[in-house]
Amino acid sequence: MSLMPKTPAAAARASTEVQARGSGRLTLTRLLRDPASIASMIAILLIIVFALCAPLIAAWTGHGPTEQFRETGLTPEGIPVGPNSEFLFGTDQLGRDVLVRLAYGAQVSILVGVLASIVASVIGIAIGTIAGFSGGVVDTVLSRTMDLVMSVPFLLCAIALVSVLGPSLSLSIAVIVFFSWTGLARVIRGQVLALRHREFVEAARSLGASRTSIMFRDILPNLVVPIIVYTTLMIPAAIVFEATLSFLGLGIVPPTPSWGNMLADAANGSLYLVAWWMVVVPGGALLALTLAFNLLGDGLRDALDPAAVSKGKRA
Template sequence: MDTSSPTREIQCRSPWSLALARLRADRLAMISIGVIALMMVFALTAPLWAAWTGHTHHSTYPRTGLDESGLPAGPSGEFWLGADSIGRDVLVRAAYGARISLLVGLAATALATFFGVVTGVLSGFLGGWADAVLARGMDVVLSFPYLLVAIVIAVTFGASVPLTIVVIAFFMFAAMARVVRGQVMSIKEKEYIEAARSLGASTPRIMVVDVLPNLVAPVTVLASLLVPQAITFEATLSFLGAGVDPSTPSWGGMLNEAQEYYQTAWWYLLVPAGLLLATTFAFNILGDGVRDAFDPRTERLLNARRSQKPSKAAKATKTVKATKAAKG
């Protein structure tokens, strides 16, 4: 018996590599990543758009940006996507508005994720009075009329980007904490947690070493779904004048300014609305794709569909046999 042939090594794939492979196989998720990347490039290159057009985001050009009747000028060689009600470049302001929307969405989600994970882990793992206090605190935050409270805070302290990020993160972290709490309550009953306790591991070490790594998948999925909510929340607050500073370009503020011109200046409303819709839709599709990628049942469903779907060769063979049978 010839034993000189090399043996094939079987490599074990980690859950992250499997999830990444499933995500790559999801066409909609890949398209959504492309859209998000384009939006980020559009936001990062805002100064370049200002240089190419020769317009800044705060300068007004009443002579060329407004027509004879004082209405916003439409798309032209000077204003590629038209002008707004006071003669400012819509394209440049939309690019700077993309910076605000993406910054607020990502920063608020990061803050909400951090405090939500910390609160959820402490509540679910410690139990007892700590769980009772933290869980009731989550319920209180979730019961707030967040829009009214955000407006009151903005009126009291003044609208600004940092304040908007903090307000959005405050009202979002409770949703993250509640999901994390449920996951931790299930994880702490596992055998490896009991084994760690029997070996003398301390409670902080168990939470950091044994519990947190098992929360990466659900936290990643939920965080990807919270980003579009934060972007929409910021746009809503800016639309109502309670978000960022009105002098700072934002998609919500542009929508507020354009609501009186939707019949005479369609570009004024369409540009920020289209960008906001495309960004939030892409993040939602990506969140669904990430959720499916971390679900092992997704791969089984795909394999089942592939096994049920006949190959091209089988179809061709079946067609040839049917033709011969018809001729015979």
Template sequence: MATADPERAGEPEQEQDVVKGRSPWRLGWERLRHDHVAMAAAVVIVLIGLAALLAGVVSDLISHPPDTQYREIGLSPAGVPQPPDSTFWFGTDGVGRDVFVRVLYGTRISLLVGIASSFGAVVLGTVIGMLAGFYGGAVDTLLARALDVILSMPFLLFGVALAAVLGPSLWLVVGVIVFFTLAAVGRIVRGQTLSIREREYVEAARSLGASNRRIMFTEILPNVLAPVLVYASLLVPIAIIFSASLSFLGLGVPPGTPAWGVMLREAIDYYTVAPWLFAFPGGALLLTTLAFNLLGDGVRDALDPKASRLGRAG
């Protein structure tokens, strides 16, 4: 009888050990890394982030501050905005300002609103959801009903009314988005926590004398991060669109701020003679939200491939 090669016999066991040693996060990253659409979206997001960070540098290099009005060279003799050329790459607006520089500065505002509001909603929603799901009883009833009340409010109507009363403010927009989106995060985390708190490893930690805070942060929190991360990646484009919508209505940021929504509102008076005033800020808004949505879909499929396959089969 032929004897097996000890070196080759050990290979399958070693391969199995490597596979078993991978964490769900490692496996998720491997799936995401092979998702070409998600990786392309991530590259676009990185480039958009660089554009936001380098907006001031680019403005200094071409000597075009975002609020400077070039009425002599930026407007035609008839007072019409100039189309894109070698001096103004994206053309000028109705008062002769450089649209290219203003689009770059608008990227800063959009990313700030999207990331800040998503982070705030995720942190607050996760804390509320974990407290409600872990303690249950009166705590769960009180917090769950509060989340239901928030979800029952008309999101856009309340935001518009609040901005109209208090005046345009960037941080007011962030606060409104955080307030209305934390409820969805809280419900997701609450449902996950309710199912995890009865697992064997949680009961084992409790029997060993672990405190409630330790159980929540070491046993429950790592297991609820995956759905929260997916929702957070899809929340960023929602926040960006909501901010642009309020700015378009004149309620998002103070007038004159180089924000995409403000630029689109200012372009209304020139839509027949200067279509680039719509094309460039609108294209930047579309590209940014599309990239975040595609990346969010990729993250969802990577962290829960079984659910994504069932969705495609259905």
């Protein structure tokens, strides 16, 4: 083994690699020591597996998500039957299997939540970084654009768009993205404003680095914590947005199942008074998924930035 001393550049690279590995390992250790974070990750994983297994559940039960069982799934009075050996989670007002519809509805909620949050995060990061780093007129225009978007009534805009274009999954995602990116953009803008005059940024400028290089190589790596935490917390908000749109008839088009339109079916004619499972099952799933993502976001924040948590406790 060579005993030759390392060059300064090699030593710096080795130190950086060790620090990166150590930081990631410490973050994972802190996260796994938090019971709430572990429980939330398990809950999210189970719901994702449940959604992916929707076709298998349909094949196992022999019930399609839109298939109606008016003889076995409804009482002689036309009331949905409760949970039993054939319909584990009961049926709805048309005799459809709530379990199967719940699984397919989970696919919609997870798809909309994750996809809309990722797209909104990309837009928010880009606009927030450009606004904070550029300053001046660019910052003013982009900041006023954020204020304008945040001042638009969410439901009024959704109703107007649906009345013109018609409800659809893509429209739901577009509406959620439109109203979600501004929050992260404001956070990123504030962080960039605090970082753009730091010593390492000035050093990069003095070495002739371009503005794009400084933004992507020097500033954005220092924003990983707020980006990860805020994006994680955006997912449950997007899921609730989609459920709200579907509940109001502005989202997923029936008979395609969605947790929102399943709740709307229960509210139609106060059917939930005689068929409690039509509210408890999709409502409980929606609550469990959003709560799990919120707890995971809090756990990630504490694990990635323990110094801020310690300051908060001392305060």
